[in-house]
Structures are given as C-alpha cells and as structure tokens.
Amino acid sequence: MPAEVDLTLPLPGLSPVQGKPVVARFDGGRLSSDGGVLLLAEVERRLRVAERLAQCLEDPRAPERIVHGLAEMIRFRALAIAAGYADANDCDALRTDPVFKMAVGRLPETGGNLCSQPTMTRRENLPGPVALKRMMAAMLTLFCDSFERTPRRLVLDIDDTEDRTYGGQQLALFNAHHDSHCFMPIHIYEATTGKPVAVFLRPGKTPNGQEVALVLRHVVRHLRARWPTVDIVVRGDSHYGRPEAMAWCERQRVGYVFGLAGNAVLTRLVHGDVTRTLLDWDACPDLDKVRRYGEFRYGAKSWKTERRVIARIEASDLGVDTRFIVTNLKGLEHVLYEKLYCARGQAENLIKAHKLHLASDRTSCTRATANQFRLLIHTAAYWLMQGLRDLAPEGSFWRDAQFDTLRLGLIKVAARVTERVSRITVSLPTAFAHQRAIASLAIALVARPPRAMGRRAPPEVRSRTPTNPEGPRPGRHPDTRLLREKARFVALHKAQP
Numbered sequence: 001m002p003a004e005v006d007l008t009l010p011l012p013g014l015s016p017v018q019g020k021p022v023v024a025r026f027d028g029g030r031l032s033s034d035g036g037v038l039l040l041a042e043v044e045r046r047l048r049v050a051e052r053l054a055q056c057l058e059d060p061r062a063p064e065r066i067v068h069g070l071a072e073m074i075r076f077r078a079l080a081i082a083a084g085y086a087d088a089n090d091c092d093a094l095r096t097d098p099v100f101k102m103a104v105g106r107l108p109e110t111g112g113n114l115c116s117q118p119t120m121t122r123r124e125n126l127p128g129p130v131a132l133k134r135m136m137a138a139m140l141t142l143f144c145d146s147f148e149r150t151p152r153r154l155v156l157d158i159d160d161t162e163d164r165t166y167g168g169q170q171l172a173l174f175n176a177h178h179d180s181h182c183f184m185p186i187h188i189y190e191a192t193t194g195k196p197v198a199v200f201l202r203p204g205k206t207p208n209g210q211e212v213a214l215v216l217r218h219v220v221r222h223l224r225a226r227w228p229t230v231d232i233v234v235r236g237d238s239h240y241g242r243p244e245a246m247a248w249c250e251r252q253r254v255g256y257v258f259g260l261a262g263n264a265v266l267t268r269l270v271h272g273d274v275t276r277t278l279l280d281w282d283a284c285p286d287l288d289k290v291r292r293y294g295e296f297r298y299g300a301k302s303w304k305t306e307r308r309v310i311a312r313i314e315a316s317d318l319g320v321d322t323r324f325i326v327t328n329l330k331g332l333e334h335v336l337y338e339k340l341y342c343a344r345g346q347a348e349n350l351i352k353a354h355k356l357h358l359a360s361d362r363t364s365c366t367r368a369t370a371n372q373f374r375l376l377i378h379t380a381a382y383w384l385m386q387g388l389r390d391l392a393p394e395g396s397f398w399r400d401a402q403f404d405t406l407r408l409g410l411i412k413v414a415a416r417v418t419e420r421v422s423r424i425t426v427s428l429p430t431a432f433a434h435q436r437a438i439a440s441l442a443i444a445l446v447a448r449p450p451r452a453m454g455r456r457a458p459p460e461v462r463s464r465t466p467t468n469p470e471g472p473r474p475g476r477h478p479d480t481r482l483l484r485e486k487a488r489f490v491a492l493h494k495a496q497p
Contacts, residue, residue: 031415034097047142056127074377157188195386216248237258243304259324267322414429415427
C-alpha cells in the first residue's frame with residue numbers, strides 16, 4: 001500500500017447519487033465482514049478439531065507466560081482458512097476482528113487481541129515427526145467419531161495432486177509429467193460421505209508399491225481398530241495398482257479396484273473383443289458409440305499370482321479406446337467398471353475443494369514437517385466447511401454447494417458487534433439475501449450436541465498421570481473417576497450424624 005494513503009479521509013472517486021455526494025470512511029467501529037464465522041466456530045466446538053490436534057503437541061513455553069494457547073491458535077488458523085484467509089500473514093489483519101475473537105472464545109472489545117503472524121509461524125514449525133504422526137492419528141479418530149453408527153462399508157478413494165514448490169524446500173522434486181518442481185501429496189477420502197480420511201505430504205514423484213502399501217496399512221489398521229468388521233474397498237488409478245499394495249489388500253481382506261496400464265500382452269488378450277466391438281459399431285451406424293466388456297485372468301511378471309482383469313472396449317467416431325482395471329471384487333464387469341471404478345472421479349472434486357477452495361497448496365515452508373502441519377490445518381478447515389454444509393436440509397441449494405459458494409453466501413456477512421455488560425449483540429444486515437439459510441443452519445446446530453472424543457485414542461496420545469500410567473479407560477472421560485470419588489466423599493459426610 002502506498003505510504004501517502006490516509007485511511008482517515010473519505011474514499012475518493014465515488015459518484016454522487018441523485019445529486020447527493022457519497023462519503024465513505026473506515027469509521028464504522030466494531031464491524032466484521034465475516035459474520036458467518038460464528039457458525040463455523042459452533043461447528044468446530046462440536047467436532048473439537050483444534051482440541052484434538054493441540055493435545056498431540058507439547059508446548060515448550062512457560063505456562064505462566066502463555067497468552068495464546070495452542071488450541072486457540074489452531075482454531076484461529078483453521079477458521080481463517082475456511083473464511084478465505086489462506087496465509088499466516090493474514091493473522092496480523094484479523095487479530096483485532098471482533099468476530100474472530102468471539103470465535104476463539106475472547107470478548108470482542110475488552111478481550112485481548114489474537115496472535116500475530118510471527119507467533120503463528122513459530123507454531124507451524126513446532127511439531128516434529130512424532131507429533132505429526134499423533135496428529136494424523138487424531139484426524140483418523142475424528143473421521144471415525146463423525147459416524148453416529150458403525151458403517152457397513154467404507155469406499156476409500158486414494159489419489160495424489162501436484163503441489164508446486166518454489167525454492168529449496170524439503171521433499172521438492174522435479175516431476176516430468178507436470179513439468180514443475182513440486183510435492184505430490186496423497187489424499188484419501190471416503191467416497192460415500194466425501195469426508196477426508198488422511199492427507200500425506202510426500203515428494204514430487206509417483207509413489208512406489210511399498211509406499212502405497214505403507215499408506216494403506218496406516219489408514220486401514222486405524223479404521224479396523226475402531227470397526228473390526230467393516231468392509232473396506234480402495235479405489236485408485238493405475239499407479240496405485242502396485243503388486244505390493246494389491247498383495248497387502250488381499251492378505252487383509254480389503255477389496256480393491258485399480259486402473260491397469262495397457263501393454264502388448266493385454267492388447268493381445270482383448271484382440272477378439274476389439275474385433276467384435278468394431279463389427280457391432282459398423283452394424284449400428286446410428287449409435288454414437290458401442291461398448292463391450294471382457295474379463296480374464298492375468299499375471300504380470302512382477303506379480304506373484306494371477307488376478308482378475310476387466311477390459312472395457314469402446315468404439316466410436318474417434319476410434320477404439322480400451323481401458324483395463326484389476327480387482328479382487330465379485331460382480332458383473334460393467335457394474336464394477338461403470339458404477340464403482342468410474343465413480344472415483346468424484347475424488348478429484350474433493351481434492352479441488354481442498355486444494356483450490358481452501359488453498360492447501362500454500363505449502364511454502366522450508367521444512368517438510370511444517371508443510372505437513374499446514375496440510376493438517378487445511379484439512380481441519382475442510383471439516384469445518386463440510387460440517388457447515390451438512391447442516392443444510394436435504395435437497396436444498398446449500399447442501400451440494402461448493403466451498404467457495406458457501407463462503408461467499410454464508411460466511412462473508414457484515415456484522416456489527418457490541419459488547420455490553422450482560423450480553424454481546426451481533427447485528428447482521430437487514431437486507432442480507434440469505435437470512436433464512438443462516439437461520440436454518442443455526443437451528444440445525446442447536447440439535448447437534450458436541451461429539452465425544454474417540455472411544456480410544458492412540459497409545460502415544462493418551463493422557464498419563466502418576467496414579468493412572470495407562471491413561472483413561474476407553475470410552476470414559478479422564479475426570480470421571482475423580483467425580484465419582486468426590487460424590488462418594490460428599491455422600492459419606494452427609495450420612496454422618
């Protein structure tokens with residue numbers, strides 16, 4: 001901003017309206033342009049995302065000198081990302097915003113300001129590898145806690161995306177396909193609900209079989225620890241159909257359907273089907289295309305066993321197109337290909353929401369641990385936006401809206417905040433276009449109490465005390481035993497004469 005700009009003067013260049021001059025100044029007082037953040041804050045309080053992540057970190061600061069707690073900073077950062085402020089630099093401009101102060105639990109006028117950019121940046125560089133593993137396990141627990149009842153089946157879509165780097169960043173590699181230096185983080189989503197399962201930062205290259213198997217083992221074992229009998233199906237394109245990954249899935253009774261790159265052997269095996277498809281195409285000139293499916297057993301040299309391969313052959317004006325998938329699932333060829341495998345294209349929209357609408361490609365830190373932590377915070381913002389969208393009634397416009405549409409329509413709302421002795425008043429615009437939508441979301445929030453934390457935290461995350469070195473019992477709050485002892489003590493004293 002030029003140094004000569006004086007923000008106390010009226011904004012120049014505004015045309016008069018019916019002969020009356022227009023005078024605009026930044027003198028509105030306690031106003032915010034992000035009134036909808038209050039709804040996001042309520043979603044966060046029910047999911048407890050910031051608290052889950054903060055419990056995985058050890059704060060090296062002296063307790064008596066802490067002004068901004070870890071949970072508060074994580075909550076502030078996630079809410080800012082959801083509201084469209086993707087950079088830590090934005091914290092300097094938002095630290096006095098009354099709505100953001102209320103969202104993290106501070107009074108809008110008399111409460112202290114929120115943390116600044118340097119404080120937020122130091123927090124981003126705080127987690128080490130062990131803490132990050134705990135935080136990723138906490139996000140998996142959040143995914144499990146988001147289900148009200150045990151699901152019968154989970155369909156996991158796994159894919160990676162280009163995340164360009166600039167400068168000497170750890171894990172940055174040149175990727176010839178994308179023609180850039182980049183990361184290639186792996187995203188995993190549950191296909192039925194669109195919920196994020198895990199996001200892993202990794203080098204900018206195609207994952208090998210051992211890496212894919214390691215990622216699946218980390219995710220599936222956590223899910224099976226919570227739901228031992230749940231059916232799990234993994235979907236991915238051809239560079240996830242590695243023999244190590246398929247062999248691991250077969251040993252762990254995990255279903256899979258992966259793309260399979262074509263080769264000379266596969267082309268020879270479907271030569272007869274290709275010929276019949278072309279004959280059908282010639283016999284039906286009125287059709288835009290003719291599609292045929294074939295199935296056979298196939299074993300590549302790197303495979304230790306033969307597996308089921310399904311071929312889709314399609315003839316049209318553009319020629320013949322043949323695609324292959326490999327799977328260990330039962331079912332008709334066209335159902336597995338069209339209904340199951342092709343549906344994985346929705347995962348690209350989910351990655352776009354994470355990467356584009358929430359700007360999760362702002363991984364500009366030098367250290368890989370800091371960039372992985374940023375991905376986790378952006379995933380927390382994803383949970384907040386999806387939680388807000390899930391509050392909308394079935395069939396409504398907002399139920400299927402993209403995150404950027406939700407932000408423009410429901411979060412970017414002007415709000416005047418007034419702090420009084422006995423209450424805080426938030427005044428929203430009388431002419432706001434989506435009043436009923438925000439009111440209905442607020443009503444839906446009342447009916448959703450905060451979710452309990454996972455029935456069992458990972459062993460390294462459990463709280464430990466000298467009297468209880470093993471941590472709290474699964475499914476119980478750490479303070480339950482103390483409350484029982486206090487109630488027994490009170491009862492004994494009342495019973496005495």
